[in-house]
Amino acid sequence: MSAAALVDEMLAGSRRALARLITYADDGGPELADIMNRVHSRTGNAHVIGITGPPGAGKSTLIWALASEYARRGRRVGVIAVDPSSPLTGGAVLGDRIRMPMGQGPSGIFFRSMASRGQLGGMSRSVRSVVHLLDAFGKDVIIIETVGAGQSDVAVRTIAHTTAVVAVPGLGDDIQMLKAGILEIADVYVVNKADREGADKTAAELEAMLKVNFATAEALGQAPPEDAWTPPIVRTIATKGAGVGELADAFDEHRRHLRETGRWDAVVRRQAEAELQEALLLRLEGALSAGPVAEERARLIDAVGRRDIPAFEAADRLLRRIGVD
C-alpha cells in the first residue's frame, strides 16, 4: 500500500495503518518525507511530555500509571519509550522491550518502544516523526520516556512541550544528580518511590538546587521574569498510584502556563527549528548517497583516514559535487 493510502487510512482511524507508518518513521527511509508532508497540517494539537531519569527510577511504571490516569480523564494517550540501544546491532537492549505491553494497552493507550540509534540526530528525527503521527491520529497527550543522562534527553527538549525528571531516593548522592546534568532542564520534578527512606532528603536536595539556580541567575542579572514558571516537585509512589493525579495536574498546569503566557509559541518555534535541521540532514544524506557522489565520498573517507587530505577539504569537495559553493 502506498504511503498516501496508509495516511488516509490512519487519518480515518486505522491503528494498523498507524503502526505501519510508525515503522516507516522509525526506519527513516525514503517514504518518511512524503508521509510527514501529508500529515503535517494535522499536527500541532497534542501536548507532548518528555519524562527522563536514571535507570531504576521506576519511570516505566510511573508513565503507565500516568497514561492510565489521563485515559480515565478522557484523554487519548500515546506513549513512546526510547530504549538505549546496542550501538553495534542497532537493536534495543535485551530485557528492555518487555517492560510494558506492546501496541494497544488498556484504555486505548497506544504504546511504542523505539531503539535510540547510534547515529546522531537519527533518534530525534524518528521520535519526532512518531510524535507527529500520533498527533495526527488524534492523541491529546503524548508521553516520551528516555533514560537520562545523555544527548537524547537534550533532544527531547526540542520535541516535548513539557519535560520532567524523575529522581528516586537513594540513587547516589547529590553531586551525582548534578553530574547527570539533566536536572536543570525540567519543568516538573518527580520524586518517585516516595515511601522509601531518604525521600525527604531527595526532595530537599531538588528544592535546594532550584533555589541555587534561581539565586545564581539573579546574581548574574538574569533573574527570571515575574510570570516565570516555578517547577513543582511532585512525590509519587507509582506502584500504588499515589501522587499520579497530582502529576497529571502539574503537567496540565504547565501546558496552561505556556498557553497563557504566550511561551507555547516559543516552544513550538524551537521544535520547528530542530525539525527543519533534521530534515536538512536527511536530505543532505540523500544527496550524498546518490551513485557517483557516494563513490567519491567513499574514496574521500579513505583519503582522510590515510591522512592524505584533511576532512574539511574533503567536505568542501563533496559539497561542490552536489552544487554547494
Next chain:
Amino acid sequence: MSAAALVDEMLAGSRRALARLITYADDGGPELADIMNRVHSRTGNAHVIGITGPPGAGKSTLIWALASEYARRGRRVGVIAVDPSSPLTGGAVLGDRIRMPMGQGPSGIFFRSMASRGQLGGMSRSVRSVVHLLDAFGKDVIIIETVGAGQSDVAVRTIAHTTAVVAVPGLGDDIQMLKAGILEIADVYVVNKADREGADKTAAELEAMLKVNFATAEALGQAPPEDAWTPPIVRTIATKGAGVGELADAFDEHRRHLRETGRWDAVVRRQAEAELQEALLLRLEGALSAGPVAEERARLIDAVGRRDIPAFEAADRLLRRIGVD
C-alpha cells in the same frame, strides 16, 4: 596571533599555543577548519582510549592513576574529560570541573575538561579536534573520559581506537547495567573499587554477559572470527593504584591486536567517516548562516511552526537556495 602562527608555535612545543588552539576547537568557530587543515598531516600517531561508565564509578581517579602509570612508562599522555553540561547555559555542571587539576598535571600529563554541547554532533567534533591537536603536539596516549550512558559514548567509539567501560560493585543490579546500553561496546571492562563487597558478583555478571553475547552471535550465525579480540575484565582499586598497571597492559595489548590483525585500518576508516560527516555539517551550517539564506531560514522555521509548510519542503527550499537540487 593567526591560526597559522599558533599552529607553528604549537608544533614547536608551545603548551600555551596548544591551549589557545584547543579553545578554538572547543568553540567550533570559523578558525577550526583552517587549524585542522594545518595539523591534519601530523595526526594519526596517538593511541586514543575512550573510558566511560556511570557517575560514581570512580572514573576520574582511575584515569588519573592510569595517566600517571603511562607517564612512568615514558609515554606522553593527554586526558580529555567530557563533562555533562547544562543544556541551558552551555556550561559544565557545577562541581565537575574541580575534580582534577587543570592544564599541566604531574609527569607532563596534559588535562583538559570540556563541556558536552547540547547540539548533536558538536561535542563529537570538538573532542575529535582536541584529540587531533594533542596528537599533533606529540602525545602518545590520549584518554577521553565520558559519563555513560548516552549518545556521547557512542560518539566516542568513532574517536577512540580502544574503549573501556568502568563498572563498580553495588551500583544497581544487572538489568540496570544492561539498560545502560553501553556494555556491548567495550574492548576492555573494568571493575573499579574491587575491594568493595559485590566485586566478584559484578565481575561474574560482566563475564556472563560477554558469554551470552557470544552465544547469541553464534546462534545467529555471526560467530566472531578466530582471531577476534576477547575483552578482558580488569579489577582495579584506583584510589590505591591497584590493577592500574594491568589496565595499561590491557590497553596496550588491544592496540597491538588492532595493529597485528589489520583491524586498526578499519577503526581509522570509521573515524575518518565520522570526521568527514562532522566537517560536512559544519560547512553546511556555515552556508545556511550566510545573510539572506539565514533570513529565509528564520522565515521558514516560523512557517513550519505555524504548520504552513512541512519541514521537508522547507528543507528542500533552503537547499535549493545554496545550490543543491
